[in-house]
Amino acid sequence: MSKEISQAVIRRMPRYYRYLGELIDEGVERISSNELSARMKVTASQIRQDLNNFGGFGQQGYGYNVQYLYEEIGKIMGLNEQHNIIVIGAGNLGQAIANYVKFEKLGFVIIGLFDVNPKICGRKIRGNPILMLDEIESFMDGHKVDIAALTVPKSEADAVANRLVKLGIHAIWNFAHVDLELLDDNVVVENVHLSDSLMQLSYNIVKSKNDN
Amino acid sequence: MSKEISQAVIRRMPRYYRYLGELIDEGVERISSNELSARMKVTASQIRQDLNNFGGFGQQGYGYNVQYLYEEIGKIMGLNEQHNIIVIGAGNLGQAIANYVKFEKLGFVIIGLFDVNPKICGRKIRGNPILMLDEIESFMDGHKVDIAALTVPKSEADAVANRLVKLGIHAIWNFAHVDLELLDDNVVVENVHLSDSLMQLSYNIVKSKNDN
DNA sequence: TAGATTGTTAATCGATTAACAATC
DNA sequence: TAGATTGTTAATCGATTAACAATC
Numbered sequence: 001m002s003k004e005i006s007q008a009v010i011r012r013m014p015r016y017y018r019y020l021g022e023l024i025d026e027g028v029e030r031i032s033s034n035e036l037s038a039r040m041k042v043t044a045s046q047i048r049q050d051l052n053n054f055g056g057f058g059q060q061g062y063g064y065n066v067q068y069l070y071e072e073i074g075k076i077m078g079l080n081e082q083h084n085i086i087v088i089g090a091g092n093l094g095q096a097i098a099n100y101v102k103f104e105k106l107g108f109v110i111i112g113l114f115d116v117n118p119k120i121c122g123r124k125i126r127g128n129p130i131l132m133l134d135e136i137e138s139f140m141d142g143h144k145v146d147i148a149a150l151t152v153p154k155s156e157a158d159a160v161a162n163r164l165v166k167l168g169i170h171a172i173w174n175f176a177h178v179d180l181e182l183l184d185d186n187v188v189v190e191n192v193h194l195s196d197s198l199m200q201l202s203y204n205i206v207k208s209k210n211d212n
Numbered sequence: 213m214s215k216e217i218s219q220a221v222i223r224r225m226p227r228y229y230r231y232l233g234e235l236i237d238e239g240v241e242r243i244s245s246n247e248l249s250a251r252m253k254v255t256a257s258q259i260r261q262d263l264n265n266f267g268g269f270g271q272q273g274y275g276y277n278v279q280y281l282y283e284e285i286g287k288i289m290g291l292n293e294q295h296n297i298i299v300i301g302a303g304n305l306g307q308a309i310a311n312y313v314k315f316e317k318l319g320f321v322i323i324g325l326f327d328v329n330p331k332i333c334g335r336k337i338r339g340n341p342i343l344m345l346d347e348i349e350s351f352m353d354g355h356k357v358d359i360a361a362l363t364v365p366k367s368e369a370d371a372v373a374n375r376l377v378k379l380g381i382h383a384i385w386n387f388a389h390v391d392l393e394l395l396d397d398n399v400v401v402e403n404v405h406l407s408d409s410l411m412q413l414s415y416n417i418v419k420s421k422n423d424n
Numbered sequence: 425t426a427g428a429t430t431g432t433t434a435a436t437c438g439a440t441t442a443a444c445a446a447t448c
Numbered sequence: 449t450a451g452a453t454t455g456t457t458a459a460t461c462g463a464t465t466a467a468c469a470a471t472c
Contacts, residue, residue: 008463010415014408018389032429044429045465052431060430061472078414092308099304100406102389108410147413171417173410177230177314188420190413194312194404196226198320198385201359201402202290203222205383208400220439244453256453257441264455272454273448 005053012050013077015040020070032063083108084144085173088160089151090115090123090130093175097149098125108147112139133160140167149173150180158182217265224262225289227252232282244275295320296356297385300372301363302327302335302342305387309361310337320359324351345372352379361385362392370394 019040023031037044051057051069054076058064074080085103087094090113097103098110113130115121123130131139148169152160157176162183164172171188174180177195231252235243249256263269263281266288270276286292297315299306302325309315310322325337326345335342343351360381364372369388374395376384383400386392389408392401 010412013415014405014411043465048431056431058430059472061428063429076415077411078418083414092304092311096304096308102407103410106407106411146417171413173413186420188413188416190409190416192406192409193226195314195318197402197404198315199226199229199289199318200222201383201385201400202295203225203288204400204402205358206290208398255441260455268455270454271448273452275453
């Protein structure tokens with residue numbers, strides 16, 4: 001068991017990665033925690049603490065090499081390997097995910113889409129035909145699948161998710177608005193609850209009105 | 213200025229709301245913080261503390277009335293009023309958002325979609341025709357818009373967002389993978405960074421492999 | 425070498441959990 | 449009334465910030 005790093009830190013890593021990517025694009029070679037702190041509007045102390053959870057990537061008197069730090073964070077987040085994704089539920093959201101080119105640049109490749117609706121079966125999304133969900137078992141036979149993106153109605157989510165788990169899926173990117181109840185709790189789940197996000201926005205709207 | 217409630221609490225409220233909705237569907241009339249704690253896998257203490265940020269909704273010896281608490285949380289989150297949304301960028305993701313019926317049940321109503329692509333202009337999404345982005349100024353004249361959902365490429369995000377802010381938009385649901393730099397910092401922004409979410413998932417996959 | 429900036433320890437702050445008196 | 453369970457205060461835990469010695 002590797003030393004536990006808090007999810008608060010993990011949540012910040014992608015943001016560091018993004019800013020470092022921008023710095024590379026700008027041709028910046030090195031940056032101090034202080035300069036980065038000014039850009040990102042977090043404390044320099046937090047940046048140094050966060051990074052030192054994973055190792056010493058900087059150099060006293062110099063700062064951090066942008067390219068090197070970018071690559072190291074990429075490795076930490078697992079971007080050095082390709083992750084194959086299947087999308088379960090090829091409605092609007094599923095298709096949107098499958099169409100999003102950005103993910104592929106990060107090493108996340110969509111290799112299959114599945115749906116129960118025969119009407120959209122066969123339609124191609126960026127080269128991938130939508131398959132019938134019942135083909136999933138045979139599909140899993142011939143393919144390495146790392147992540148299942150779940151964009152099915154909440155009523156179906158548990159059943160479909162557990163069907164996938166039985167087929168050996170170990171990671172679920174869950175867009176259904178439920179907390180999945182899985183048979184195996186070694187499965188990694190990352191939730192994207194859009195209605196929750198919208199409600200938070202709504203709360204902050206009400207608050208900002210009251211504050212003024 | 214109303215007493216500040218931490219975003220950690222706000223982030224949990226939609227989840228309470230969801231569980232209470234499920235309890236209503238199950239016909240449960242009252243629930244104690246202890247029972248709810250077992251269902252939601254959080255401490256009863258946290259539930260009571262969280263709720264008491266907003267007021268005393270329970271009753272000693274009884275617990276919480278499910279229906280009442282559900283409605284009160286709804287009000288806290290601003291769901292007692294309708295929120296009109298426009299979607300800026302009518303690509304796959306924008307269309308997915310506009311098609312998502314669930315939002316409407318929570319009081320979030322899509323009243324317009326905009327894009328710069330003339331090819332999709334006029335196409336209807338659940339009754340709303342996609343309009344050209346240049347029609348936004350005249351549209352804002354005749355409509356009350358509470359939230360702009362921003363699903364444009366990151367390169368366009370700042371410019372488009374500030375154009376909206378100038379037109380009086382006070383809340384942005386930002387799907388572009390940037391931290392928006394807005395001219396007015398009274399604008400409320402809620403970010404949905406899907407690549408960040410995917411990277412977190414990826415990190416946890418790597419970790420779970422190392423742990424076993 | 426002198427200056428800069430990290431890595432890391434210590435101090436502070438905030439959030440979570442525990443405990444219990446108030447009260448339905 | 450007795451039992452249950454809240455609302456709230458106090459204790460603990462964890463995360464953030466500050467400080468500074470180590471070192472490039």
